[in-house]
Ligand SMILES: CC(C)(COP(=O)(O)OP(=O)(O)OC[C@H]1O[C@@H](n2cnc3c(N)ncnc32)[C@H](O)[C@@H]1O)[C@@H](O)C(=O)NCCC(=O)NCCS
């Protein structure tokens with residue numbers, strides 16, 4: 139029996155930074171953002187659904203999804219975001235569960251990196267949830283810096299998810315990422331040792 143650890147957080151709170159540490163220890167990682175890219179490759183049914191809802195304009199000339207354009211639409215218009223979430227949810231869920239199942243054959247610990255874990259109800263497919271936490275003001279600061287956004291744009295993206303405080307209050311484990319990199323490394327390693335995965 140493998141232990142499935144869900145990792146979530148807000149945009150730019152440091153999920154990738156934490157997940158990379160688990161990868162360094164060779165634990166398998168299912169990345170929901172990558173799965174979400176795979177299910178909308180040209181020819182896949184989820185892409186057809188997006189086109190029938192958002193129009194042909196949502197494709198690039200080579201027939202692939204114009205991710206930048208779709209991002210601009212959904213982060214500015216909550217109704218359209220909800221529509222996208224609804225139409226992708228069944229495809230995402232099937233693919234995520236199937237990738238987790240496959241990974242459990244090879245490892246005692248499987249990491250599921252799911253940005254919208256709470257919003258989309260993935261608590262039921264993982265054993266525990268770790269939230270990578272920084273306070274919202276620092277989240278705004280790191281997001282603006284990483285993506286070269288204005289404060290308004292950063293806050294708009296953050297507002298499209300549950301707040302980081304709400305996620306923190308639902309966590310089984312909190313990986314606080316306010317301090318320097320070495321501090322978060324130490325926390326992850328301590329958790330692995332305390333739970334006998336190292
Ligand atoms: C809108 C899309 C095309 C934008 O693509 P882009 O390459 O610019 O961003 P990327 O996929 O790397 O997502 C970056 C981050 O945005 C946030 N995010 C993505 N989709 C959503 C959403 N529907 N609601 C809230 N936040 C979201 C997540 O924190 C994610 O980590 C893409 O994010 C997408 O297909 N989203 C819908 C699928 C989804 O729900 N993904 C999250 C998996 S849990």
Ligand SMILES: Nc1ncnc2c1ncn2[C@@H]1O[C@H](COP(=O)(O)OP(=O)(O)OP(=O)(O)O)[C@@H](O)[C@H]1O
Pocket residue numbers: 147148149150151152153154155156253280281284315316317318319322
């Ligand atoms: N401890 C830290 N100190 C300073 N900066 C950090 C720290 N951890 C992460 N960062 C920076 O903050 C930004 C966000 O981190 P990261 O990309 O890991 O977040 P994320 O939660 O995976 O984001 P997203 O889900 O939006 O892709 C990055 O630019 C990263 O370099």
